Amino acid sequence: MSASSFFANRTVVIASMHRKEEAIAPLLSAALSVQTLVPEAFNTDAFGTFTREIDRPDDQLATARIKAEAALTLTGETLAVASEGSFGPHPQIPFVACDRELVLLCDRTHQLEIVGESLSTETNYRSQTIHSLEEAFAFAKAAGFPQHGLVVMRTSEPTFKEAPKKAPKEVLAKGITTEADLVAAVKMALAEAESLHIETDMRALYNPMRMKAIAQATQDLIQKINQCCPQCHFPGFTVVQRCPGLPCRCCGAATLLTLSELYACQHCGFQHTQSFPDSLKFADPGQCFYCNP
Numbered sequence: 001m002s003a004s005s006f007f008a009n010r011t012v013v014i015a016s017m018h019r020k021e022e023a024i025a026p027l028l029s030a031a032l033s034v035q036t037l038v039p040e041a042f043n044t045d046a047f048g049t050f051t052r053e054i055d056r057p058d059d060q061l062a063t064a065r066i067k068a069e070a071a072l073t074l075t076g077e078t079l080a081v082a083s084e085g086s087f088g089p090h091p092q093i094p095f096v097a098c099d100r101e102l103v104l105l106c107d108r109t110h111q112l113e114i115v116g117e118s119l120s121t122e123t124n125y126r127s128q129t130i131h132s133l134e135e136a137f138a139f140a141k142a143a144g145f146p147q148h149g150l151v152v153m154r155t156s157e158p159t160f161k162e163a164p165k166k167a168p169k170e171v172l173a174k175g176i177t178t179e180a181d182l183v184a185a186v187k188m189a190l191a192e193a194e195s196l197h198i199e200t201d202m203r204a205l206y207n208p209m210r211m212k213a214i215a216q217a218t219q220d221l222i223q224k225i226n227q228c229c230p231q232c233h234f235p236g237f238t239v240v241q242r243c244p245g246l247p248c249r250c251c252g253a254a255t256l257l258t259l260s261e262l263y264a265c266q267h268c269g270f271q272h273t274q275s276f277p278d279s280l281k282f283a284d285p286g287q288c289f290y291c292n293p
């Protein structure tokens with residue numbers, strides 16, 4: 001039994017209204033022999049907007065789950081995919097912006113949930129307070145405009161690093177992809193105030209870089225689906241825990257590098273510990289607290 005026997009010829013509902021199916025559907029159809037369906041009248045903005053008019057109901061994973069469940073309820077189908085992106089400083093390199101994308105598969109028939117993930121530094125995610133049309137053009141150029149869309153807001157909107165949840169909700173224009181629309185929005189804002197807030201539009205259909213990251217997360221999802229449990233053969237036999245402690249090559253002390261990974265099956269509960277997942281038996285002394293304090 002392979003993963004495709006669980007999904008072949010079924011319909012996957014893609015819970016998106018921002019054309020994410022362009023990134024997700026071709027990959028899933030090819031890998032799992034499924035049909036895809038994008039529900040009409042499915043308003044994902046109800047589950048949070050990047051421009052913060054509506055807050056996300058929960059964390060990234062829980063929100064993806066809520067969207068998938070809502071799409072299943074709406075369509076009466078049994079298989080759905082939802083994706084959720086999150087932007088901010090890279091966890092290891094704080095001054096670099098990154099895009100963490102999750103693509104979640106929810107299968108009601110088999111009671112399965114499998115999550116693909118990608119972490120990409122290839123993102124134009126940025127925001128700025130500006131005072132002139134020239135500054136708007138400079139921002140637009142750096143953000144990959146007009147292939148990537150922009151959002152113009154009133155100045156009372158703080159930048160991303162200041163608690164965005166508390167931000168007032170005053171979008172003047174979003175999905176800006178033409179110079180004429182950009183000029184009009186900036187002029188409108190500058191007629192009201194000395195400065196305005198400009199940011200990248202992170203919705204998938206306005207952001208080809210994000211679309212690429214969603215495709216990468218979908219590839220990761222497919223890989224995880226194809227990892228089947230050695231005992232019951234259900235798809236999605238994935239890592240649930242990483243244990244640090246890879247010994248230093250020089251002194252043998254435990255380092256923070258991964259020593260082993262624990263795989264678990266969500267269907268039968270079978271577990272397997274994989275030692276040395278990165279094919280390394282020892283850590284470089286540069287990673288050791290004692291050899292390189």
Ligand SMILES: [Zn+2]
Nearest residue numbers: 229232265268
């Ligand atoms: Zn199993």
Ligand SMILES: [Zn+2]
Nearest residue numbers: 248251288291
């Ligand atoms: Zn050492």
